[in-house]
Amino acid sequence: MSKPDISRAKSAALYEKAKTYFPGGVNSPVRAFKSVYGTPLFIEKGDGSHIWDADGNEFIDFCCSWGPLILGHNHAAVREKVTEVMQKGMSFGAPTALENELAELILSNNRFIQKIRFVSSGTEAVMSAIRLARGYTKRDKVLKFEGCYHGHSDSLLVKAGSGLVTFGETSSAGVPKAFADETIVVSLDDKKALQEAFEEFKGQIAAVIIEPVPANNGLLLQTQDYLDHLRQLCTENGTMLIFDEVISGFRVGFEGAAGYYGIQPDIITYGKIIGGGLPVGAYGASAEVMDHVSPVGSVYQAGTLSGNPVAMAAGIAQIGELLKPGFYDSLHAKTAGFVNDIQHFVDERGYTVKIFTIGSIFWFAFTDQESITTAEQIDPNSMIRFKEMHRELINRGIYLGPSGYEVGFISAAHTSTDLETTKTAIFDSLDIVFK
Numbered sequence: 001m002s003k004p005d006i007s008r009a010k011s012a013a014l015y016e017k018a019k020t021y022f023p024g025g026v027n028s029p030v031r032a033f034k035s036v037y038g039t040p041l042f043i044e045k046g047d048g049s050h051i052w053d054a055d056g057n058e059f060i061d062f063c064c065s066w067g068p069l070i071l072g073h074n075h076a077a078v079r080e081k082v083t084e085v086m087q088k089g090m091s092f093g094a095p096t097a098l099e100n101e102l103a104e105l106i107l108s109n110n111r112f113i114q115k116i117r118f119v120s121s122g123t124e125a126v127m128s129a130i131r132l133a134r135g136y137t138k139r140d141k142v143l144k145f146e147g148c149y150h151g152h153s154d155s156l157l158v159k160a161g162s163g164l165v166t167f168g169e170t171s172s173a174g175v176p177k178a179f180a181d182e183t184i185v186v187s188l189d190d191k192k193a194l195q196e197a198f199e200e201f202k203g204q205i206a207a208v209i210i211e212p213v214p215a216n217n218g219l220l221l222q223t224q225d226y227l228d229h230l231r232q233l234c235t236e237n238g239t240m241l242i243f244d245e246v247i248s249g250f251r252v253g254f255e256g257a258a259g260y261y262g263i264q265p266d267i268i269t270y271g272k273i274i275g276g277g278l279p280v281g282a283y284g285a286s287a288e289v290m291d292h293v294s295p296v297g298s299v300y301q302a303g304t305l306s307g308n309p310v311a312m313a314a315g316i317a318q319i320g321e322l323l324k325p326g327f328y329d330s331l332h333a334k335t336a337g338f339v340n341d342i343q344h345f346v347d348e349r350g351y352t353v354k355i356f357t358i359g360s361i362f363w364f365a366f367t368d369q370e371s372i373t374t375a376e377q378i379d380p381n382s383m384i385r386f387k388e389m390h391r392e393l394i395n396r397g398i399y400l401g402p403s404g405y406e407v408g409f410i411s412a413a414h415t416s417t418d419l420e421t422t423k424t425a426i427f428d429s430l431d432i433v434f435k
């Protein structure tokens with residue numbers, strides 16, 4: 001039986017106010033709940049795996065701020081480190097030892113980068129990595145994949161046109177066509193399209209950028225073979241391979257997707273987890289490549305709040321926890337068990353659902369396809385089922401990101417009780433969706 005809708009009176013009132021202040025009432029579009037039922041929930045607090053909204057409703061949270069909170073909300077180690085550091089001031093615009101500390105934690109435990117630069121968001125990290133690749137190769141074109149998201153910088157707000165290899169079309173007003181013309185867009189998992197692109201734009205492609213674990217438009221897991229092939233093509237063509245690990249970095253393992261697949265990219269971008277819930281992004285590469293960045297190199301990039309001490313403190317505390325022995329093993333085992341149980345349930349009932357997963361990421365696809373590796377394979381009509389499931393889950397105290405194209409995250413704070421409760425809620429919700 002469907003559950004009655006939870007009370008959202010206070011959230012609704014806050015949303016009405018917010019709409020007078022912000023476009024669409026939000027400061028980032030997906031938060032507006034356009035793809036699911038109801039008014040957006042205004043969150044008041046989080047603790048561990050739980051969040052509470054303005055009306056006092058409690059949820060087990062699988063959005064986890066879209067990925068950063070791998071330890072869950074308000075983790076004691078992060079909170080204490082931040083509290084300690086902020087006693088000494090918020091920002092200096094001068095170097096601090098905290099930047100060294102976070103860099104050392106990362107660089108001494110990651111075989112794929114030798115130097116790093118901290119920025120304040122994933123978008124900024126990617127934008128800077130693209131500039132570095134262009135500056136380093138002295139080429140202009142960038143190749144990206146349909147279904148990968150890399151933040152909202154101009155060069156990358158570009159989607160595929162029609163045809164195998166296409167100049168991009170802008171996917172936002174305000175992006176000049178001239179920018180989109182420098183971006184080539186191809187489908188994921190398509191060696192032929194890649195081959196054609198490299199032939200058509202021989203000697204012109206500065207960088208290929210990919211989410212090695214594409215997790216912003218469903219979870220479009222690529223094969224090892226395809227990623228190896230991509231690495232090889234880039235090497236043969238003098239093109240830099242950028243792994244955008246803003247989600248996968250520190251998520252599928254400490255060394256992210258580079259470590260998971262054993263592939264050495266030329267530049268890696270980070271965000272989300274690296275800042276422990278505060279705004280931090282980063283890009284890293286070999287020392288030789290990174291030394292092309294200002295002030296030693298000619299590629300300019302700067303930031304008033306880059307390496308902000310409070311943000312560094314959160315990163316240091318969170319990254320330190322991830323380095324504890326067995327951290328990822330137990331997180332991944334917990335996720336695999338959760339996903340297996342749900343897959344088993346839907347298979348027994350004959351529901352057309354497949355849960356794709358890697359590490360502690362999962363994605364509900366309302367499909368009978370065994371694998372989905374490209375954006376084109378996602379059936380937009382299947383999102384109706386997600387929308388229904390989302391409503392049932394919210395009413396049962398389970399919070400998933402408000403779109404069927406978004407993945408879910410499990411944190412170290414999710415207990416076996418949380419996961420049992422969630423499974424029951426999912427089973428009951430799916431019974432309603434498929435009734």
Ligand SMILES: *Cc1c(COP(=O)(O)O)cnc(C)c1O
Nearest residue numbers: 121122123149150151244246247
């Ligand atoms: C979230 C994300 C970004 C953008 O990061 P912001 O911090 O939102 O600017 C870029 N790339 C990927 C892969 C992401 O998941």
